[in-house]
Amino acid sequence: MQQGGGSETEVTWEDQQNINKFGRLNNRFHELEDEIKVAKESNDNLEDAGNELILTDEEVVRFQIGEVFAHVPKEEVETRIEEMKEVTSKSLEKLHEEKESVLAQMSELKQILYGKFKDSINLEED
Amino acid sequence: MATSSSSSSSAEVVTERRGIPGAQFVEDVQTYLTQTGFDCNSALAFLQERLQQYKMVEMKLQAQQRELLAKIPDIEKCLDVVATLQAKKGTGEALITDFEISEGIYSRASIEDTDSVCLWLGANVMLEYSCEEATALLRKNLDNAKASLEVLLADLQFLRDQVTITQVTIARVYNWDVHQRRLRQASPSAKDS
Numbered sequence: 001m002q003q004g005g006g007s008e009t010e011v012t013w014e015d016q017q018n019i020n021k022f023g024r025l026n027n028r029f030h031e032l033e034d035e036i037k038v039a040k041e042s043n044d045n046l047e048d049a050g051n052e053l054i055l056t057d058e059e060v061v062r063f064q065i066g067e068v069f070a071h072v073p074k075e076e077v078e079t080r081i082e083e084m085k086e087v088t089s090k091s092l093e094k095l096h097e098e099k100e101s102v103l104a105q106m107s108e109l110k111q112i113l114y115g116k117f118k119d120s121i122n123l124e125e126d
Numbered sequence: 127m128a129t130s131s132s133s134s135s136s137a138e139v140v141t142e143r144r145g146i147p148g149a150q151f152v153e154d155v156q157t158y159l160t161q162t163g164f165d166c167n168s169a170l171a172f173l174q175e176r177l178q179q180y181k182m183v184e185m186k187l188q189a190q191q192r193e194l195l196a197k198i199p200d201i202e203k204c205l206d207v208v209a210t211l212q213a214k215k216g217t218g219e220a221l222i223t224d225f226e227i228s229e230g231i232y233s234r235a236s237i238e239d240t241d242s243v244c245l246w247l248g249a250n251v252m253l254e255y256s257c258e259e260a261t262a263l264l265r266k267n268l269d270n271a272k273a274s275l276e277v278l279l280a281d282l283q284f285l286r287d288q289v290t291i292t293q294v295t296i297a298r299v300y301n302w303d304v305h306q307r308r309l310r311q312a313s314p315s316a317k318d319s
Contacts, residue, residue, distance in 0.1 A: 010154070011294060012153075013153070016290075016291055019290055020286075020287040023286060024283055024286060024287070027286065062224055065203075065206050065207055065223075066203040066206055066207040067225065067226070068224065069223060069232075070221055070222070070223045071223065071224075120301075
């Protein structure tokens with residue numbers, strides 16, 4: 001946080017709580033970005049796996065369960081992959097929603113804090 | 127002169143949480159300095175030290191968080207395997223799997239119908255459980271891990287709030303000091319004129 005040039009603006013407990021909330025939201029925002037990246041990768045991998053499956057001739061596919069690769073018939077693997085894709089896309093959607101909400105709350109707080117402190121506070125990414 | 131009401135500069139905040147001291151919110155810098163008897167430099171030094179302590183605790187908590195975040199998918203994978211074994215139980219066919227015996231080297235295993243699995247409990251101990259017991263144990267471990275993670279995340283949030291409060295207090299004490307210096311510089315010249 002930037003140090004002001006000896007300004008006299010007092011910081012109330014409410015201001016402090018707003019600043020704390022902004023900090024928490026900012027952290028959550030970064031965590032969400034990472035989580036979204038991971039979920040997207042996982043989704044893409046499942047997509048690729050599904051496509052490979054369609055192309056393959058084999059009847060039995062080695063499907064990873066835990067640390068081992070079990071021999072599973074193709075149809076079952078297809079079903080499993082579909083289910084996993086469902087789960088990841090739902091989770092991805094939820095993450096995006098949360099990200100939007102966090103961003104909205106952050107810009108609201110920015111308005112309030114910049115309104116009171118103007119130049120004495122810096123809420124941008126460094 | 128320090129004006130207004132405020133009896134003390136104490137905060138309406140939790141004073142500590144699980145061993146982490148809460149940061150005192152300062153209503154008015156002048157009052158805070160008089161109360162604690164600090165001058166600006168010692169106040170800044172004290173606050174900086176507090177900040178360092180917070181950072182240490184944060185690193186420790188983050189390490190614990192990483193541990194838990196690695197443990198949870200592990201437990202979920204185990205649950206998956208046990209569930210698969212149970213599903214295969216009725217069918218009478220063996221489950222054929224390829225597993226890694228060394229880096230890049232895999233071997234094939236045929237797993238017959240089985241009623242029990244062995245679970246690695248850590249500390250070189252492995253116990254045999256029935257499939258249902260294993261599932262129950264794994265689920266319990268998963269729930270515990272998730273609960274611990276939640277508490278940890280709340281601790282981290284609390285800690286970050288205290289860090290923010292301390293940083294803001296440092297900035298305010300510093301600004302107040304700069305302001306005081308300016309006032310002191312202004313008054314000698316006023317006396318001269």
